[in-house]
Amino acid sequence: QKEVEQDPGPLSVPEGAIVSLNCTYSNSAFQYFMWYRQYSRKGPELLMYTYSSGNKEDGRFTAQVDKSSKYISLFIRDSQPSDSATYLCAMSAKGAQKLVFGQGTRLTINP
Amino acid sequence: DTAVSQTPKYLVTQMGNDKSIKCEQNLGHDTMYWYKQDSKKFLKIMFSYNNKELIINETVPNRFSPKSPDKAHLNLHINSLELGDSAVYFCASSQDGYGRGYEQYFGPGTRLTVT
Numbered sequence: 001q002k003e004v005e006q007d008p009g010p011l012s013v014p015e016g017a018i019v020s021l022n023c024t025y026s027n028s029a030f031q032y033f034m035w036y037r038q039y040s041r042k043g044p045e046l047l048m049y050t051y052s053s054g055n056k057e058d059g060r061f062t063a064q065v066d067k068s069s070k071y072i073s074l075f076i077r078d079s080q081p082s083d084s085a086t087y088l089c090a091m092s093a094k095g096a097q098k099l100v101f102g103q104g105t106r107l108t109i110n111p
Numbered sequence: 112d113t114a115v116s117q118t119p120k121y122l123v124t125q126m127g128n129d130k131s132i133k134c135e136q137n138l139g140h141d142t143m144y145w146y147k148q149d150s151k152k153f154l155k156i157m158f159s160y161n162n163k164e165l166i167i168n169e170t171v172p173n174r175f176s177p178k179s180p181d182k183a184h185l186n187l188h189i190n191s192l193e194l195g196d197s198a199v200y201f202c203a204s205s206q207d208g209y210g211r212g213y214e215q216y217f218g219p220g221t222r223l224t225v226t
Binding site: 008032034038041042043044045046049086088090092096097098099101103104106 | 142152155
């Protein structure tokens with residue numbers, strides 16, 4: 001079993017829709033939870049970061065962490081074609097020096 | 112101004128050859144990483160260096176040898192290339208490997224194809 005599981009998709013939605021991306025994990029030591037966005041043929045870039053449980057909002061993006069269920073989500077409101085990319089969740093334990101990534105979900109927003 | 116750069120961008124080579132990939136960051140970060148992304152987009156850490164010192168060495172064949180001449184550079188040398196080495200290799204850096212280790216800046220990747 002992988003430490004971090006993420007549905008690879010692909011996921012295709014119309015412009016303006018609300019998108020929900022999810023990851024589950026098995027390592028209860030994880031305390032830092034990140035979402036990276038990767039455009040085609042580019043390197044990943046950090047989109048959102050959350051420490052421990054709770055919600056964090058940044059513009060159209062909301063990250064949620066539920067440590068009791070070992071489940072994290074990224075919501076995108078009013079999705080735009082420019083949001084089309086692969087979204088990777090990543091996690092690390094406190095004091096750990098490595099990120100463990102999910103497989104990535106390929107998202108397409110159709111105009 | 113490119114923050115994390117890698118050369119070459121594309122590398123096509125035959126089995127058995129030896130090749131190197133170079134990485135440079137101009138962010139003043141202390142920690143640098145090498146990742147491998149396979150055809151299914153799965154991104155896995157290979158190595159991490161903090162201030163030229165090897166911190167993370169995942170289960171990687173010893174045909175792969177990283178080298179950090181200074182904290183702004185991290186190179187990856189691969190001996191006796193195999194078909195299974197075909198992947199995209201990403202270099203990344205972070206301010207440090209501890210408190211801000213989650214905020215990693217990635218290079219554009221080197222697409223390695225072994226024939």
